[in-house]
Amino acid sequence: MKELQAYLQYLQTQRNLSPATIKAYQNDLEKFIAFCRRQWEILGLEPSLNSVDKYLVRDYLVYLTIEEGRARSSIARNLASIRGLSRFLYKKGTIGRDFGISVQTPKQDQPIPETLSMEEILLLIGKDAPGGNEALQARNRAIFELLYSSGLRVSELVGLNLNDLDLNNQYLRVMGKGRRERAVPLGEYALDSIVEYCQIFRPQLLKDRGRESLFLNFKGERLTVRGVQYVLEKYALHLQIRKNISPHTFRHTFATHLLDNGADLRSVQELLGHASLSTTQIYTKVSRSHLKSVYNRSHPRA
Numbered sequence: 252m253k254e255l256q257a258y259l260q261y262l263q264t265q266r267n268l269s270p271a272t273i274k275a276y277q278n279d280l281e282k283f284i285a286f287c288r289r290q291w292e293i294l295g296l297e298p299s300l301n302s303v304d305k306y307l308v309r310d311y312l313v314y315l316t317i318e319e320g321r322a323r324s325s326i327a328r329n330l331a332s333i334r335g336l337s338r339f340l341y342k343k344g345t346i347g348r349d350f351g352i353s354v355q356t357p358k359q360d361q362p363i364p365e366t367l368s369m370e371e372i373l374l375l376i377g378k379d380a381p382g383g384n385e386a387l388q389a390r391n392r393a394i395f396e397l398l399y400s401s402g403l404r405v406s407e408l409v410g411l412n413l414n415d416l417d418l419n420n421q422y423l424r425v426m427g428k429g430r431r432e433r434a435v436p437l438g439e440y441a442l443d444s445i446v447e448y449c450q451i452f453r454p455q456l457l458k459d460r461g462r463e464s465l466f467l468n469f470k471g472e473r474l475t476v477r478g479v480q481y482v483l484e485k486y487a488l489h490l491q492i493r494k495n496i497s498p499h500t501f502r503h504t505f506a507t508h509l510l511d512n513g514a515d516l517r518s519v520q521e522l523l524g525h526a527s528l529s530t531t532q533i534y535t536k537v538s539r540s541h542l543k544s545v546y547n548r549s550h551p552r553a
Contacts (some may be wrong), residue, residue, distance in 0.1 A: 252284055252300075254300055254336075254340055254345055254539060255277070255280055255281070255284065256337050257343075257345075258276075258280075258335070258336050258340070259273055259276065259277055259341075260321055261339060262276060262335075266355060266429065267430040268429060269394070269428070269431050269481065270528060273544075275332075276332050276335070276437050277327075278326065278390075279329045279332035279333075280332050280333070280336055282331070283311055283329065283333055284300075284331075286311050286314060286508075287300075287303060287311075290307060290310070294351035294514065300340060300345070300350075301346050301347060303337075303346075303350045304348070304350050305350055305351075305352075305353050305354050305487055306353045307350070308330070308333055308350055308351060309354060311329075311333075312326055312329070312330060312354070312357075315329060318472075321324075323357045326357050327356050327357055330351070330354060330356055330357075331356075333350075333354075334351035334352070334354075335351075336351070336550070337349050337350045337351035337352065338351065348392065349541070350365070358520045360536075363501035364507070365495060365496060365500050365503060366493055366500065366503050366504040366508075367399075367492075367494070367496065367500055367501070367504045369551060371490075371492050371494075372399055372504070373390075374490045374492065375395045375486055375492075376392050376395050376396055376440075376482070377492065378487075379490065379491075380392075380483050380486070381486060381487065381489035381490075383469075385452065386452035386453075386455040386456050386467060389444075389447060389448045389451070389452040390448055390452060390453070390456065390467070390474075391482055391486070392444050392448075392465060393441070393444040393445045393447070393448040393466075394408065394479060394482070395436075395483075395486075395501070396440055396444040396445070396504070396552075397437075397441045397445065398498060398501035398505075399441075399442070399501045399504060399505055399552065400437060400438035400441035400505075400550070400552060401423060401425075401435045401436065401437060401441065401522075402435075402502045402503070402505030402506060402522055402523050403423075403425060403435070403501065403502065404427070404499070404502060404524075405429075405476050405479050405480070405497075407425050407426065407427060407524075408466070408479065409464075409466060409473065409475060409476055409478075409479060410424070410499070411423070411425070411464070411465040411466065412463045412465060413449070413463055413464075413465055414463070415465070415538045416437075416445070416450070416465070418437075418442065418445075418446065420490060421436060421437040421438075421439075421442055422434045422436060422437060423435045423436075423437055425524065427524035428524065428526070429526070431487040431526070433521070433524050435522065436522070436546045438546075438550060438552050441550045445465075449465075452501070453467065456468070456469065457471050458470075458471035458486055474500075479498050479500060480497060483497065483498055483518065502523070505522075505523075506519050506522075506523060506531070508550065508551055509522070509546075509549050509550055512549040512550065512551065513548070513549050514546075514548075514549040514550075516528065516531055518546075519531055522546065
C-alpha cells in the first residue's frame with residue numbers, strides 16, 4: 252500500500268529512526284492493514300484507508316487481545332504505530348479524518364526494573380573474571396564500569412568510537428535513539444578503566460587492523476550487542492548473581508542510584524537521553540528514599 256510506504260519513508264528520512272524500529276512499525280501496520288482488508292471485504296467496501304474509523308481500530312485491538320492473546324504492552328505499541336500512520340496521512344490530506352486520535356491507549360502495568368546492588372557491581376568489575384585472556388577481561392571491566400557510570404544503552408556502547416572520548420573533560424559523545432547526540436559525563440572509575448584498556452590492552456586486540464571502534468572482540472572487530480550480552484551472561488553465571496540481568500540492567504541501576512542519592516528527575520532524563528520525562532518517571536517507583544555537578548555529587552562512582 253503506497254500510503255504505508257510513504258509513511259515508512261518519512262520515518263526514515265524525517266524522523267531518523269533506526270532500521271529495526273522502522274521494521275517494527277512496518278510489521279505492526281501491515282498486520283493492521285491486512286485486518287482492515289478482511290473487514291472491507293466482509294462489508295463490501297472498497298479498500299481504502301479513508302474507510303478506517305476509530306471503531307475499526309478498536310475492533311483490531313480487541314482482535315489482538317482475544318484472538319492473539321497479546322499483552323497490553325504489545326497492544327499499546329500497535330496502537331502507537333496506527334496513530335502515527337493516521338496522524339501522518341491526515342496532516343498530508345490523504346485521509347479525511349485522523350482515525351487513531353480518539354482511541355485510548357490501554358493502561359500499562361509498569362514492572363519495577365531489576366537493578367544491581369553495589370555489592371553485585373563490585374563483583375562484576377572485580378578480579379574474579381571467567382575465562383578469556385587478560386586483554387578481554389580488562390575490556391569487560393571497562394564495559395561494566397562505563398555502563399554503570401554513564402547509563403548507556405548497549406547499542407550506544409558498542410557504537411562508540413575512539414574519537415567519541417573526551418578524556419580531558421571526562422565526557423563521552425553518544426549517538427542515541429533517533430540519532431540524537433548527547434554528551435555524557437564519565438566517572439573517575441570508568442575513566443581509569445577505559446584508559447587502562449585503551450593504552451595497554453586494546454592494542455593487543457586490534458591486530459593492526461586500524462579499527463576506530465572503542466570496544467573490540469577477540470578478532471579485532473567491533474564488539475556487538477549480542478557479544479556484550481554473552482559476556483554478561485558468563486559473568487553472572489560465574490559470580491552466581493541470581494538475577495535476570497542484561498546490559499540494560501546497568502542503565503536501570505544507574506538511574507536508580509542517581510535518584511537514591513538526590514539527583515533530580517530532569518537531570519537523569521537528560522543523562523539517559525530520554526525524549527520524554529514520562530519514560531524516566533518509572534525510576535521514581537524504585538527510588539524515592541545542572542548535569543555534571545549533579546552527576547559528580549550524586550553518583551556513587553563518579
